[in-house]
Amino acid sequence: MSPVNPFHDPVRFARRVPExxxxxxxxxxxxxxxxxxxxxxRLAYDHRLPEGFAVIGTSRTPMSDDQFREKMREAVREFSxxxxxxxxxxxxxxxxxxxxxxDIADRDFYQRLCHxxxxxxxxxxxxxxxLFYLSTQPSQYGRAAAGLGxxxxxxxxxxxxxxxxxxxxxxxxxxxxxxAELQQVFPESEIYRIDHYLGKETVQNILAFRFGNGIFEPLxxxxxxxxxxxxxxxxxxxEGRGAYYQETGAxxxxxxxxxxxxxxxxxxxxxxxxxxxxxxxxRSKLLRSIKAMKPDQMRMDxxxxxxxxxxxxxxxxxxxxxxxxxxxxSQTNTYAAATFFVENWRxxxxxxxxxxxxxxxxxxxxxxxxxxxxxxxxxxNEDTSDMAPNLLIVRIQPQEGLSLKFLSKRPGTGMTxxxxxxxxxxxxxxxxxxxxxxxxxxxxxxxxxxxxxxxQDMVEASWTVVEPxxxxxxxxxxxxxxxxxxxxxxxAADEMLARRGHIWRKP
Amino acid sequence: xxxATISPEQxxxxxxxxxxxxxxxxxxxxRACSMSLLAVCxxxxxxxxxxxxxxxxxxxxxxxxxxxxxxxGESLAAHAAAQCWMPFGQRQQVCSEQIEITAAPExxxxxxxxxxxxxxxxxxxxxxCRSPRLIQSTGFAHLIGCATKLILDSAAWAExxxxxxxxxxxxxxxxxxADLSWVRLTCWREVLSQVxxxxxxxxxxxxxxxxHVKYGAGAEAAALYMGAWLVDALDAVHARTDLHIEADSGxxxxxxxxxxxSGAEFQASFTHQAxxxxxxxxxVSHCAGLPPSSDYALLREELGVRADPVxxxxxxxxxxx
Numbered sequence: 024m025s026p027v028n029p030f031h032d033p034v035r036f037a038r039r040v041p042e043x044x045x046x047x048x049x050x051x052x053x054x055x056x057x058x059x060x061x062x063x064x065r066l067a068y069d070h071r072l073p074e075g076f077a078v079i080g081t082s083r084t085p086m087s088d089d090q091f092r093e094k095m096r097e098a099v100r101e102f103s104x105x106x107x108x109x110x111x112x113x114x115x116x117x118x119x120x121x122x123x124x125x126d127i128a129d130r131d132f133y134q135r136l137c138h139x140x141x142x143x144x145x146x147x148x149x150x151x152x153x154l155f156y157l158s159t160q161p162s163q164y165g166r167a168a169a170g171l172g173x174x175x176x177x178x179x180x181x182x183x184x185x186x187x188x189x190x191x192x193x194x195x196x197x198x199x200x201x202x203a204e205l206q207q208v209f210p211e212s213e214i215y216r217i218d219h220y221l222g223k224e225t226v227q228n229i230l231a232f233r234f235g236n237g238i239f240e241p242l243x244x245x246x247x248x249x250x251x252x253x254x255x256x257x258x259x260x261x262e263g264r265g266a267y268y269q270e271t272g273a274x275x276x277x278x279x280x281x282x283x284x285x286x287x288x289x290x291x292x293x294x295x296x297x298x299x300x301x302x303x304x305x306r307s308k309l310l311r312s313i314k315a316m317k318p319d320q321m322r323m324d325x326x327x328x329x330x331x332x333x334x335x336x337x338x339x340x341x342x343x344x345x346x347x348x349x350x351x352x353s354q355t356n357t358y359a360a361a362t363f364f365v366e367n368w369r370x371x372x373x374x375x376x377x378x379x380x381x382x383x384x385x386x387x388x389x390x391x392x393x394x395x396x397x398x399x400x401x402x403x404n405e406d407t408s409d410m411a412p413n414l415l416i417v418r419i420q421p422q423e424g425l426s427l428k429f430l431s432k433r434p435g436t437g438m439t440x441x442x443x444x445x446x447x448x449x450x451x452x453x454x455x456x457x458x459x460x461x462x463x464x465x466x467x468x469x470x471x472x473x474x475x476x477x478x479q480d481m482v483e484a485s486w487t488v489v490e491p492x493x494x495x496x497x498x499x500x501x502x503x504x505x506x507x508x509x510x511x512x513x514x515a516a517d518e519m520l521a522r523r524g525h526i527w528r529k530p
Numbered sequence: 531x532x533x534a535t536i537s538p539e540q541x542x543x544x545x546x547x548x549x550x551x552x553x554x555x556x557x558x559x560x561r562a563c564s565m566s567l568l569a570v571c572x573x574x575x576x577x578x579x580x581x582x583x584x585x586x587x588x589x590x591x592x593x594x595x596x597x598x599x600x601x602x603g604e605s606l607a608a609h610a611a612a613q614c615w616m617p618f619g620q621r622q623q624v625c626s627e628q629i630e631i632t633a634a635p636e637x638x639x640x641x642x643x644x645x646x647x648x649x650x651x652x653x654x655x656x657x658x659c660r661s662p663r664l665i666q667s668t669g670f671a672h673l674i675g676c677a678t679k680l681i682l683d684s685a686a687w688a689e690x691x692x693x694x695x696x697x698x699x700x701x702x703x704x705x706x707x708a709d710l711s712w713v714r715l716t717c718w719r720e721v722l723s724q725v726x727x728x729x730x731x732x733x734x735x736x737x738x739x740x741x742h743v744k745y746g747a748g749a750e751a752a753a754l755y756m757g758a759w760l761v762d763a764l765d766a767v768h769a770r771t772d773l774h775i776e777a778d779s780g781x782x783x784x785x786x787x788x789x790x791x792s793g794a795e796f797q798a799s800f801t802h803q804a805x806x807x808x809x810x811x812x813x814v815s816h817c818a819g820l821p822p823s824s825d826y827a828l829l830r831e832e833l834g835v836r837a838d839p840v841x842x843x844x845x846x847x848x849x850x851x
Contacts, residue, residue, distance in 0.1 A: 028732060029763040030723035032840045035716050035831070041727065074818050105617065148816050150728070448560065456617055 040066070040469045042073045042150045043181065044143055046136065048127065048167055049158035050080025050091070054188065056098035058219075059158065062461035064099045065106050067116040071466060075147035077119040079139055083126050091122035105456055119147065127159065127167045133174035140176070151180025154468055157187045165204035172208035186215040186468050189280050190271070191477070194493070195486040202479045215468045216477040220281040221288070222460030222467075224449065225423040227475065229288045229390075230302070232417075232425065240293070242394065243369070249412070250374045251289060252391040252528055253282055255419075256383035258335055260508070261357070266348035274327070274359040274496070277379040279489040283310060284477065285419075286375055289390055290365055299473040303481065310484035314364045318495060323522070325492050328358030328513040330382040331504030340382060340508045354501060357381045360516040361492065362523075374523055378516060382508035387530040388419040402438050414528075423457060424448040536608055538647035544610040545627055552612055552625060559614060559623045562592030565833070566649035568657040570598040570673065572635060572664050579825070580660070584628075586826045588613055591833040592626040594650040598673075600635040600664070607632045608644065638669025646676045654678045656833065660825075662687040665696075674705070681832055683710040683825075685784055690750035691851070698849035701842060711751040712841050713828045718786060718800065719759065721807055721818050725798055731811060735767045737793040742774045744788045746781035756786060758847035759840070769793075773851075 045063070047055055066072050080091050096117065100108050123139050125132025144151055155171060157164050164187055168177075177183050185205065192198025205214050220226055233239060242248070255277055261268045268276070287306040294301040316324060331342035344351050358380030365375065396412035414428040425447040433439040449457060467475055505513040511527065520526055552559045569584055571577045577599050584595045595613075614625040629648060633641045649655045657677035664670055665682065674680060680700070687693035700707045726732045741760045745753035757773045764771050781787030781802070788801040798811045802820070809816045821827060 027767075028723060028726045029735065029766040030719065030726055032719060032723065034835055034838050034840060036720050036723060039720065041724065070821065148814075 038071075038466065038470065040072055040076065040466060041152060041181075042075045042148060043152035043154060043469055044077045044079060044140060044149050045154045045156060045465075045469070046079045046081065046140075047156045047158055048081050048163075049160075050122070051082035051084045051086075051094075052158055054158045055080065056095075057102045058459070058461045059156065059465070060095045060098050061103040061106070062459055062465050064103060064113070064116060065459070065462050066466060068106055068109060068112050072116075075119070075149050077121060077143050077147055077149060079121045079123055079136065079143070081123050081125060081132075081136065083124065085124045086122050088121050092117045092120045095120055104459075127163050127170060130170070130173065133170045133176060137174055137176055140179075144180075149181075152182045153179060153184075155183070155185045157185065161188075161190055161201075164201060168205050168208045177208045182213070182471065183209070184213045184215060184468060184471070185209045186217055188217055190275065191216055191280075191482045192486065193271075193275065195483060195490050198482050198486050202482070206479075211479060212473070214479075215473060216479075216482065217464055217468075218280050218284050218475075218477050219460040219464065220419075221284055221475040221477070222462075222464040223419055223423075224457045224463075225417060225419045226285060226288060227463075228423075228425075229285075229417060230297075234293050245370055245373050247394055248370075248373055249393045249395045250376065250523070250525055251286075252376045252393070253285055253289075253378070253389075254391070254528070254530055255282055255379040255388045256386060256511075256530070257379075257381050258383060258386045258509075260330070260340060260382050261343065261346050261349070263347065265343070265346040268357075269349055269353050269355040272327075272356040272359070272493075273379050273381065274356055274361075274489060274493055278359055278361060278377055279485050280477070280482075282377045282379060283313075283485045283488065284481070285390065286363070286377065287481075289392070289417075290370055290375070292369070297474070299476075302474050303476075303478050307478060307481045307484060309365065309367075310481055310488070312365050312367045312370075313484075313488045314366045315488065316491060318491075321492055321495050324362040324519060325496075326358075326360040326513060326516040326519050327356035327496050327501055328360075328380060328506050328516065329353070329355065329501070329503035330357050330380070330506055330508045333382065333508030333510065335382065335384075335509040342504050342508065343381075344504070354497075354503060356496060358383075358506060358512050358516075360512065360519060362519060363488070374525070376520060376525070376527070378512060378527070380506075380512050384509055384511050385530075386421070389528075389530045390417040390419070391415070391528045391530075392417075393525075402440055416530075422448065536606055536644065538644060541608050541610055541629060541644070541648050544608075545629070548610055548612045548627075552614070552623075559612075559625045562588075562624050562626050563594055563650050563653065564591060565593045565653050566596060566655040567591070567593035567833075568596045568598065568645065568649075568655065568673070568677065570600070570657070570659050570661075570664060570670075572600045572661045573602065574661050574663060583825045583829065585613060587829055587833065588626045589615055589617070589624070590830055592624070593656075594627040594629070594648075594653075596645055596648065597628065597630045598641055598645070599630065599632045600638065600641075601632065602634060604632045604634050606634075606637055606640060606644070635664075635667070636669070638664075638667065639672045642669070642672035642676060645673065649676060656681060658829065660686055662693070679706040679708065681708045681710065681829065684751035685711050685714075685748055687751070690754060694751055694754055694845065695849045698845050701845055706837075708832050708835070708838070708841070709751070709755075709845070710825070710828045710832065711749075712755050712844070713832050714752055714823045715756055715759075715786070716831060717818070717820055718756065718789070718807065721809060722789065722798075722800055725809060725811055731796075731798070734793075734796040735764065736769045737796045738764055738769045738791050739771055739793040740774070740791070741771050742776070742788075742790040742792075743786065744776050744778040744781060746778060746783045746785045746787055748784040749781075749786055750775075750777070752786055754848045754851055755844055756789060758851060759844045760789070760791070762843055762847050775851075 192201045287309040291305040291309040294305045343357050360378035363375045392415040394413040416426040427445045430440045431443045433441045571580050608631045611628045612625045614623045655677045656679050658681045684693040743753045743757050753775050757775050778787040791798045801808045807818045
């Protein structure tokens, strides 16, 4: 154990990045250009990175340091959505960008990487701490970790951490195998499995909202909550990734990781502290409490979908089977909905409805917590069609915020009630730009805070829930397409809720 | 609004009118507020720079800003406005509220009675005052009564030790108080702390027996804080240290010039050189940029801090030096 540093000041220093190097595998790929480099540049723009901070990009494409810098400059200019390109920030940041070309399977590549790291450590005083970020094909994760281990790069003067992007396996068995491969080289505590949903401000705010306030938690249980809806809708299609997507589908791409993690955050028990493992223990416990479905129940409580041609706004869009690279008879689910139950005292009997899909009516990610109606209706309203009970909406994107819907008296004579909404919008309270999920998560990984990262047991618990559904869907043949692009999904998903007297919200 | 007719209701009404006007513009605006920020300036202060500092702070700490300008012969007047900005890449303006109050210095008590009802309800009220003369005035006590936290800058005071004792006395009475002289040290303290993240260096902490702090003109309070903080921290690892604090006439004004930690076979020095902080530990040298310590930068940091136990300890220790 390291000696305690008596000069550490958690109030003023806590979120500052120590001297380190980030090594990105797959630095020529889309994720690096669209997300990682703009996020790192924004951290530099906000003076969050230390002076010696450096990035080594790696991929098979031969490139010089300067060519890599130029490529990243273009990427930052193009993909930084809300950060002005400031050349006076870029120039010193770019001096810390380096590149090593090589193949993940090639031993010599790791030796070159090792030399580059030593040179940077000596020149920029990075202290030997390195964050390895695997932004490659998932099939390469094990090989890359093994290569790092064989070259001794998993150990050094400072800390050594490994970040991996989803998918973490394609089923329970492969998830376990991947974890075993990674853990041969890095201890579990140094493996950071990134789920960018958990880095979103509003998802983090769920914890603040639930556990920082005293008034909500007493209502957060089966006695007051009628049901919960979690929606992650995209209006775009597969955007040229049809070939990849038809191997994955919405269930594995979204529900297995993002939406179950969001559900765990909404439903978990309060943790004893805000330490990474205390929070992750509770998330994990919740995931393990999700009731496993039997085949009969799966047929009633899960709905796959695939979009056909349709119209979004004024645009005519093709169906999934008409997308380039997609099998015209594809059985891939571009929509997935499921009803889950949590087997614990807090949530027994409360349905959690999860849905996600491509080419839905609009892009929105929201959680709706529907509370029970008042036990007695004492107001004599003729029109009760919009007498919706209390609803708490957590908006994850866009327009991050919270809304509470409740009934209020309409001005005028008589006692007429109408639903009204009380809104909290991040912008209106803080006025400040929200950091992107990748900024938050990269910063956390460099600081060593794994609270928002997924642990192996959480991955396994999610696959335990999702894998039986996936297997059943694979064995079945569906009448696809079953929803038109631009709609809110298949009719069967509406029927799934109607059986319990509920309807999907229209966010 | 001027003269005897000013009431809190009138000021709030004027504020509402501003919002009504803004609401008519295009897609409307977002109204942002996380606190009330009171800034009080007398004739010794540069009002325009305080106004600019508050404006710069709004995107990161949107507030109902209440600017109080005290000038001899000035009658009580108040004016409400909105300050808006368009966040980069967004389509909707974000606006915060600004109320400017002008008054004669002797009407501070009257000003306080106007301010109290117009602060944003149920949110923290931060009072920033740069003028040491104002803090000594009797009317100031009324203004402090409206505030949940007071931000001062002991660098502006003539007597550093006396200022620290006065600030410590306020803290001892339970008032939440911050000193920008302490905030100026964050970068120094962080660089110093990073040296001891290294296990080899951390293992030598208890060997340190001497602390030497040098400072330029106007930085005595900062030097006292630095010395007290170092002694306290080293005391926690059972290092008995001698503290020497010394003015350095050749050092840049308002800056710590150097910090040296030494003991048996261990020496670390931190020196201000042309806007950079040079660290030498044994044979290894390292350089870090010192960020600007404008009022804006200091306040931006301080407004993000709710409670600062390290400062509270250090303040109490510095007051005893």
